[in-house]
Amino acid sequence: MATTYKVLGQLAPTAGTLSTLYTVPSATSTVGSTITVANLGPTSTTYRIAIQPDGEAIALKHYIAYDVTIPTLDTMSITLGLTLSATDVVSVESYSGLVSFNLFGSEIA
Numbered sequence: 001m002a003t004t005y006k007v008l009g010q011l012a013p014t015a016g017t018l019s020t021l022y023t024v025p026s027a028t029s030t031v032g033s034t035i036t037v038a039n040l041g042p043t044s045t046t047y048r049i050a051i052q053p054d055g056e057a058i059a060l061k062h063y064i065a066y067d068v069t070i071p072t073l074d075t076m077s078i079t080l081g082l083t084l085s086a087t088d089v090v091s092v093e094s095y096s097g098l099v100s101f102n103l104f105g106s107e108i109a
Contacts, residue, residue, distance in 0.1 A: 015097030032082035041098030
């Protein structure tokens with residue numbers, strides 16, 4: 001098995017739209033080590049992060065962060081050690097649309 005350390009996803013989603021940050025490729029496992037959330041806007045805003053196993057339709061049980069406030073021009077770093085299987089999806093959303101998300105980790109194939 002080969003392990004590849006990499007930027008798994010980078011996204012600045014449209015305001016109020018739950019968007020896919022990363023989908024685990026088939027025949028692959030992934031460890032998501034850190035997610036950074038950067039508020040690029042002039043006001044505080046909120047964000048959400050969800051993990052959807054096997055690409056399930058979104059439900060409240062999937063959220064690991066829900067309407068978390070991030071101050072103006074601030075960055076939060078979340079270190080989790082997410083263990084993800086093939087076709088699992090990491091989704092993100094922000095209220096303002098001026099938030100960027102970055103997911104770092106490793107793929108194991």
